[in-house]
Amino acid sequence: MALFQIAEPGESAAPxxxxxxxxxxxxxxxxxxxxxxxxxxxxxNDEKGRSLLPSVVRYAADGTIDTGxxxxxxxxxxxxxxxxxxxxxxxxGRRDIAHVETLPYDFVVNENAAEGMVRLKTVQGIKSPxxxxxEILKTLRLRAEASLGGELTGAVVTVPAYFDDAQRQATxxxxxxxxxxxxRLLNEPTAAAIxxxxxxxxxxxYAVFDLGGGTFDVSILRLAKGIFEVLATGGDSALxxxxxxxxxxxxxxxxxxxxxxxxxxxxxxxxxxxxxxxYLSQHSEAQITVKLGSGEYVDVTxxxxxxxxxxxxxxxxxxxxxxKALRDAKLAVDEVKGVVMVGGSTRIPQVQHAVSELFHQEPxxxxxxDKVVALxxxxxxxxLAGNRTADEDWLLLDVIPLSLGLETMGGxxxxxxxxxxxxxxxxxxxxxxxxxxxxxxxxxxxxGERELVSDCRSLAHFELRGFPPMVAGAARIRVSFxxxxxxxxxxxxxxxxxxxxxxxxVKPSYGLRDEEITVMLxxxxxxxxxxxxxxxxxEAQVEAQRLIEAVQAALKTDSALLSxxxxxxxxxxxxxxxxxxxxxxxxxxxxxxxALSQATNxxxxxxxxxxxxxxxxxxxxxxxx
Ligand code: ADP
Ligand code: MG
Numbered sequence: 001m002a003l004f005q006i007a008e009p010g011e012s013a014a015p016x017x018x019x020x021x022x023x024x025x026x027x028x029x030x031x032x033x034x035x036x037x038x039x040x041x042x043x044x045n046d047e048k049g050r051s052l053l054p055s056v057v058r059y060a061a062d063g064t065i066d067t068g069x070x071x072x073x074x075x076x077x078x079x080x081x082x083x084x085x086x087x088x089x090x091x092x093g094r095r096d097i098a099h100v101e102t103l104p105y106d107f108v109v110n111e112n113a114a115e116g117m118v119r120l121k122t123v124q125g126i127k128s129p130x131x132x133x134x135e136i137l138k139t140l141r142l143r144a145e146a147s148l149g150g151e152l153t154g155a156v157v158t159v160p161a162y163f164d165d166a167q168r169q170a171t172x173x174x175x176x177x178x179x180x181x182x183x184r185l186l187n188e189p190t191a192a193a194i195x196x197x198x199x200x201x202x203x204x205x206y207a208v209f210d211l212g213g214g215t216f217d218v219s220i221l222r223l224a225k226g227i228f229e230v231l232a233t234g235g236d237s238a239l240x241x242x243x244x245x246x247x248x249x250x251x252x253x254x255x256x257x258x259x260x261x262x263x264x265x266x267x268x269x270x271x272x273x274x275x276x277x278x279y280l281s282q283h284s285e286a287q288i289t290v291k292l293g294s295g296e297y298v299d300v301t302x303x304x305x306x307x308x309x310x311x312x313x314x315x316x317x318x319x320x321x322x323x324k325a326l327r328d329a330k331l332a333v334d335e336v337k338g339v340v341m342v343g344g345s346t347r348i349p350q351v352q353h354a355v356s357e358l359f360h361q362e363p364x365x366x367x368x369x370d371k372v373v374a375l376x377x378x379x380x381x382x383x384l385a386g387n388r389t390a391d392e393d394w395l396l397l398d399v400i401p402l403s404l405g406l407e408t409m410g411g412x413x414x415x416x417x418x419x420x421x422x423x424x425x426x427x428x429x430x431x432x433x434x435x436x437x438x439x440x441x442x443x444x445x446x447x448g449e450r451e452l453v454s455d456c457r458s459l460a461h462f463e464l465r466g467f468p469p470m471v472a473g474a475a476r477i478r479v480s481f482x483x484x485x486x487x488x489x490x491x492x493x494x495x496x497x498x499x500x501x502x503x504x505x506v507k508p509s510y511g512l513r514d515e516e517i518t519v520m521l522x523x524x525x526x527x528x529x530x531x532x533x534x535x536x537x538x539e540a541q542v543e544a545q546r547l548i549e550a551v552q553a554a555l556k557t558d559s560a561l562l563s564x565x566x567x568x569x570x571x572x573x574x575x576x577x578x579x580x581x582x583x584x585x586x587x588x589x590x591x592x593x594x595a596l597s598q599a600t601n602x603x604x605x606x607x608x609x610x611x612x613x614x615x616x617x618x619x620x621x622x623x624x625x
Contacts, residue, residue, distance in 0.1 A: 019153035019426070021183065021385035022144045023191070023377025026137065026157055026171065028087040028240060029213025030344070031055050032371060033140040034378035035148060036387070041195065041375040044147045052370060053143075057135045058082040059124040067139040076268040079104040081122045085214050085242060086136075089118050089129040090174070091167035104263035117170065130174045137178035154183035154484075156381035158373050160215045161187040161233040169543070183384040183424075183484045189219035189233065191376030192342045195367055196223075204337035205231070207325070209355055209363065210373075211318060212343035214240040218322045220329040220336070234325035239317055241274070241345040247310045248273035248302065252288060256298045265292045272298075280307050281347045308350045315354050322358060339363040344370050384484050386426030404459075404481055404489060407444035409434065411453045416481045428480040430496075437469040441477060445491055445504070460491070462504040467495035540589045544577055547593060551600055554607060561606045573599040 022044070025032045030052040034043045043051045050069070058071035059081045066074065075082040083105070094107065106121035119128050137157070144152060157175050159168055168185055175182045189208035196206070203223055210217040217235040249270050253261075261269065268290060276286035280302065290298040326333060339355055341363045346352065355363050367375065405415035408431075416427045433441065441464045448456030467475060476496040483489045492503040551574060559567060573596040580592040 018387055019385040020144075020148050020150050021153050021378075021381035021387065022140075022148075022155045023186075023374050023379070023381045024137065024140055024155050024157045024175075024180075025188070025191070025371075025374035025377060026087065026133065026159070026174075027055055027212055027373075028085050028215060028242070029055055030370065031136050031140060032374035033144050034371070034374040035144065036378050036382035041378045041382075043371050043374055044144055046143055047146075053136065053139060054084075055087065055136050056082060056084050057086065057132045059122040059127065061123045063124065065124070065135055067135050076264055076271060079263045079267040080106060081124075083120060083122075083127070083132050086129050086132040088214055088238070089120075090133060091170035092118060092129075094118050104267065130170050130177060133171070133174035134177035137175055137180060141178055141180050152180065153385045153482075154181040154381065156183050156186050156191075156377045156384060158186050158188045158191050158377050160210075160237060161189055161217050161219060161235065181490065183381055186377055186380055187217075187219075187233075188373045189217050189221070189342065191374075191380065192340055192372045193219070193221050193223060193376065194379050195372045195376035196340055196364070205331060205335055206338045206340055207322065207336050207359070208340045208342060209318070209322065209346065210235075210342035211345040211351060212240050213345070214238070214242050216240055216318055216321065217342075218318070218325045220325050220331060231331070232325045232329035234321045234328065236317060236321055239314065240343075241277070243314055244277050244311050244345065244348070245270055245274040247314065248277055248307070251302070251306070251310050252298060252300055255300045256296075258292075258296060258298070259294065262293055265294055268292065269298070276302050277307070277348070280304050281349060304349075311350070315351055318351070319354055319358055322355075333359050340372070341365055341369050342372050384424040386424065386482065403449055404445070404447050404483070405456075406431075406479060407446060407453045413446055413448070413451060413453055413456055416479070417483060424482070424484050426480065426482040428478055431477045431479060432473050433470065433475040433477070434472055436472050438472070438475070439467055439469050440465040441493070443479065443491070443493055443502075443504075445489070459489070460504050462491070462493075462502055464493040464495065464500060464502040467498045467500040470497075537584065537586045537589075540586050540593070541581055544581055544589050544593055547596060548574060548577060551596065554600075554603065558603075558607050558610060561610060562603060566603070570596070570599045570603065 020035070022033050022035045023041075025034075032043055032051055032053065034041055036042075045051050046053070046068070053068045054072045056068065056071040056075065058066040058074050058078060060066060060074075060078075061081075071082055072084075075084060108119040108121055108126050117128055117130070119126050120132070141152065141155075155175065157171060157180070159171050172182050172185060189210055192208050192210065193206065206221050206223050208217070208219040208221060210219075215235065215237050216239040217233065219233045220231040222231055249266075252258075252269055252273060269292075272288050272290050276288050279286040283304075285301055285303045287301050288298060292298065326336070336359055339359050339361065341352070341355070346355075346363075346369050352363060403415045404417040405413045408414045414429070416429055417425055431441075443462050443464060444453070444458065445460040445462075446453055446456040447459050450456050464477065467477075478494050478496055480492045480494075481489060482492075490503060492501065494501040551570065555567075555570070562570070573592070577589070577592040577596050580588040583589075
C-alpha cells in the first residue's frame with residue numbers, strides 16, 4: 001500500500017531544471033565525452049586540457065587501474081596487462097577474433113570458449129571486455145561530473161553501425177557497470193550526421209565515411225531540416241587505422257630484417273608504426289629509429305609513396321564498401337550532396353584523395369573528425385534527457401502505448417505520463433507523506449489507463465528510505481519519470497529537503513530490470529565456468545524472447561511492408577527460434593537468433609523509413625524543406 005498523498009495541484013510545479021546529460025564516443029582507439037552547454041555541443045577535456053582519452057586500460061601489479069595516456073605509455077613495457085582496442089572483443093567469442101595471433105594477451109580458454117565472450121588474463125585476475133570498457137567509461141563519467149559539477153542524468157553511448165546485438169548489449173552493460181545511466185546506444189555515423197545536420201543545417205543526400213582506429217562505417221543518409229533518414233549502411237567492423245599501423249609494422253620488420261619479436265618489442269614497434277603513419281599525414285617522409293629490448297636497432301625511412309603502396313588495398317576496401325552502400329541505397333555518386341569525414345584515419349591524405357575522387361567532390365571537414373561523433377551523441381543525449389525546446393522534436397518517432405503512473409492512497413493511479421506522449425519524455429511531480437514521523441515511502445510504478453491500481457499492470461516497486469521524520473505533509477518528495485527513445489522507463493524519487501534519493505529502471509518489454517542484468521553480469525564474474533554458461537543460456541533465452549516479441553509486434557503493425565515470400569521467411573525463422581527456446585541449448589538459440597535477425601534486417605530498414613515518413617506526414621512541406 002502506498003503511504004503518500006498527492007500535493008495540492010499548483011504547489012507541485014517545480015521550475016524546469018537542466019539535466020546533465022553527455023554523449024560518449026566509446027572508440028576502439030580513442031574515447032571522448034561531450035555535452036550540450038548553452039545550446040552548444042562541446043567536448044569535455046581532462047584536467048590537462050586533452051579531449052581524447054586513449055581507449056587503453058592498464059591493470060598494474062600493485063592493484064591500481066590506469067586509463068588513457070598514462071596507461072598507453074606503459075603498453076610497451078607491460079603489454080599483457082595493458083589492454084588496447086578492447087572494443088574489438090566486445091560481445092565477441094574466441095573464434096570471432098581472426099587476428100588473435102598478433103595480440104599479446106593471455107586469452108582465457110575453457111571448454112566453452114567457442115561460446116561466451118573472450119576474457120583476458122591480467123595480473124589483477126581475469127577481466128572481461130565489458131569490465132575493461134567500463135573502466136574507460138568510468139574515467140569519462142568522472143571527467144564529465146567534475147567538469148559539469150553534478151551527477152549525470154544519463155548518457156548516449158555510440159556504437160558502430162555494424163555492431164550486432166551481443167556487441168550492443170556488452171556496450172550497454174559496460175556503461176551500466178561504469179555507473180552511467182544509458183539513455184540510448186546510437187550508431188556512430190548517425191551521431192556524426194546529427195552533429196552536421198543541426199550545426200550546419202545541411203540538406204540532401206549525404207555519405208558518412210568513418211574510418212577510425214578499428215572499424216570502418218559508411219552510411220548513406222538523407223538529411224532534411226530537422227529530420228534525417230538512413231538509406232543504407234555498410235563497412236567493415238575489422239578495418240581501421242590499426243590495420244594501417246600493422247602494414248607499416250610488417251614493412252619495418254621486413255626492411256630491418258628483424259628476428260621474432262618479444263611482446264614488448266612488438267608493441268613498441270606498433271607504436272612507432274602508428275607515429276610514423278600520423279606523421280606522414282603532414283610530411284612526405286617519416287624516419288623510424290628504435291632501439292629494441294633485444295638490443296637490435298631499427299633505422300628506416302618511410303615515404304608517402306611507399307606508405308600509399310603498402311596500404312592501397314586497405315583504402316580500396318573502404319571504397320568498395322562505400323560503392324556497395326551506394327548501390328544498396330540505389331544512388332549514383334553524383335546524387336550525393338556531401339561526404340562527411342569521421343574518424344582520425346580520414347586525416348590520411350591518400351584516404352581524403354580516394355574519397356574525393358570517388359565522389360567527384362571535396363569531402364566535408366569543418367567539424368573535427370575525431371570529435372564529431374561525440375558532439376552528435378551529446379546533442380541526442382540532451383534531447384533524451386528532456387532538455388529540449390519546441391523546435392527540437394525531430395527525433396521523436398515513437399509514442400508511449402499506455403499511460404505511466406504511480407499508486408496513490410486508496411489504490412488509485414496518478415498518471416504522470418499520459419499515453420500517446422511522444423518519446424523521449426521526462427515528467428516530475430511532487431508528493432508528500434501521509435503520517436507524522438514517516439521516514440520511508442513505498443513507490444509503486446504502474447502502467448495502464450484504468451483508475452484503480454488493481455486494473456493496471458504493475459511495473460516496479462521501490463522504496464525511498466532514510467529521510468528525516470517530519471509532520472505529515474511536510475516532506476516534499478519529487479518523483480521523476482523518464483522514458484527514453486527506446487521506451488525504457490526510469491523513475492527517481494528524491495526527498496527535496498534532505499536530498500535522499502532512490503531510483504529504479506523499468507524495462508517493460510524485457511521483463512528484466514537493468515539492476516538484475518548488472519547483478520547477473522557481476523555474478524558471472526565471481527562464479528565458476530558452468531555458472532557462466534548457465535547464465536549465458538538464460539541471457540540468450542531472455543534475449544530471444546525479447547527478439548520474438550519485438551518481431552511479433554513489428555509484424556502486427558507493419559506487415560504490409562513485406563512481400564508474401566519475405567513474410568514466410570520471417571515466420572519460419574520465428575518458429576525456429578520459438579522451438580529452440582524449448583531445447584535449452586545455447587548454440588541452437590544463438591543460430592536461430594542470427595537467422596531471425598538476418599531474415600528481418602531488410603524489414604527493420606523499411607520500418608525505419610516508414611517511421612520517418614510518418615514523422616513527416618502531417619507536417620507542412622515548408623517545415624521540412
Ligand atoms: P576510433 O573511432 O576507432 O577510436 P579515432 O577516430 O579516434 O578512432 O581514430 C583513431 C585512428 O586515427 C588511429 O588509428 C590513429 O592512428 C588515426 N589518426 C589520428 N590522427 C591521424 C593523422 N594525423 N594521420 C593519420 N591517422 C591518424
Ligand atoms: Mg570513432
